[in-house]
Amino acid sequence: MSSDYKNILLAVDFSKDSELIGQRAIDLARRYEAKLSLIHVVINLKDAFYEQIMSSLSENVEEQIIQLAKQQLHTLAQRLEIPTTNCIVELGSPKRGILKAVEEHDIDLIVMGSHGLSGWDNLLGSTADAVLHKAPCDVLAIRLSS
Numbered sequence: 001m002s003s004d005y006k007n008i009l010l011a012v013d014f015s016k017d018s019e020l021i022g023q024r025a026i027d028l029a030r031r032y033e034a035k036l037s038l039i040h041v042v043i044n045l046k047d048a049f050y051e052q053i054m055s056s057l058s059e060n061v062e063e064q065i066i067q068l069a070k071q072q073l074h075t076l077a078q079r080l081e082i083p084t085t086n087c088i089v090e091l092g093s094p095k096r097g098i099l100k101a102v103e104e105h106d107i108d109l110i111v112m113g114s115h116g117l118s119g120w121d122n123l124l125g126s127t128a129d130a131v132l133h134k135a136p137c138d139v140l141a142i143r144l145s146s
């Protein structure tokens with residue numbers, strides 16, 4: 001099996017190390033002459049909060065959050081000199097969103113942080129751990145210090 005990567009996916013949670021992880025992904029994409037895509041998964045508010053709280057929010061609040069996430073991802077892509085057309089925004093659980101994009105975009109390497117917003121209780125954060133166990137392709141967890 002060839003070890004050349006053709007389609008790399010960078011998982012972005014907008015935590016403080018996102019740019020550093022991005023630089024590592026760019027480095028790999030250049031070495032392998034691979035396409036680099038960025039994904040952010042907006043956590044579905046309906047899954048995250050009680051229905052009561054959700055009903056007190058404006059109807060299109062989720063759409064506004066998705067649009068803000070798109071803008072923020074485009075800004076990061078521009079800083080990293082990646083075409084904004086390579087940006088993917090999904091709604092749902094981060095694990096499911098990342099794995100969906102892997103299938104749809106023929107991804108052969110996922111680059112992510114060992115830890116992000118979910119904290120430092122374990123060797124890996126919860127998203128990193130879940131993706132590592134389920135991904136059908138290689139996963140590079142960039143080791144981050146606390």
Ligand code: AMP
Pocket residue numbers: 011012013021039040041042043094111112113114115116117118119124125126127128129
């Ligand atoms: P965590 O396991 O949640 O602490 O995060 C580890 C890494 O998973 C982060 O550094 C990101 O690369 C990725 N990640 C976490 N949450 C998301 C998200 N909502 N969308 C995309 N990637 C994410």
